Amino acid sequence: MSKSxxxxxxxxxxxxxxxxxxxxxxxxxQSRKHNRKNVESVQVFVETNCNRRTNKEMKIVDFYKVYxxxxxxxxxMYIFSQAVFRYYLENTLAFQTRRDSDGYVYVLDVALxxxxxLLTIEGV
Numbered sequence: 001m002s003k004s005x006x007x008x009x010x011x012x013x014x015x016x017x018x019x020x021x022x023x024x025x026x027x028x029x030q031s032r033k034h035n036r037k038n039v040e041s042v043q044v045f046v047e048t049n050c051n052r053r054t055n056k057e058m059k060i061v062d063f064y065k066v067y068x069x070x071x072x073x074x075x076x077m078y079i080f081s082q083a084v085f086r087y088y089l090e091n092t093l094a095f096q097t098r099r100d101s102d103g104y105v106y107v108l109d110v111a112l113x114x115x116x117x118l119l120t121i122e123g124v
Contacts, residue, residue, distance in 0.1 A: 023087040030078070041077040042088045045070050049112055056111040060086055060097065063107050 045067050046052075064082045071077040080088065089095040089107060096108040 019083060020087070023083050026081065026084055027087065030080070030084070041071055042067065042080060042085055043093060044077070046089075046093060051111045051113055052109060054109060054111045057098075057106040057108045058110055058112075060105040060107055063110070066112060 049066070049070060060082070064085050067085060068079050071079045086097070086105070090097060095110065097105050098108060099105050
């Protein structure tokens, strides 16, 4: 790895560290501000809408859009920022992510349940 590549990698790590510090600060602020039900919105969303036993992946931006829509439909759920949503997925729910060469982040081993799967889960 050339010196310039090493500098770029180091700068990227510094940016990631700064992002994580902001995410942690936001999580701490939000956890004090909102009740337990709201803090668990990501976990409830995943448990009720996602199949984690798959080799599929989703762009984090698309996964987040579905999460936001779900929060609006359910009502009463606090909607975390995309950075906090990702942090919670990775660090609390143990999701794996990857970044492609174009910079897109993907959530691995996840797919949304189909309507038929949701009806089966609900016993309809």
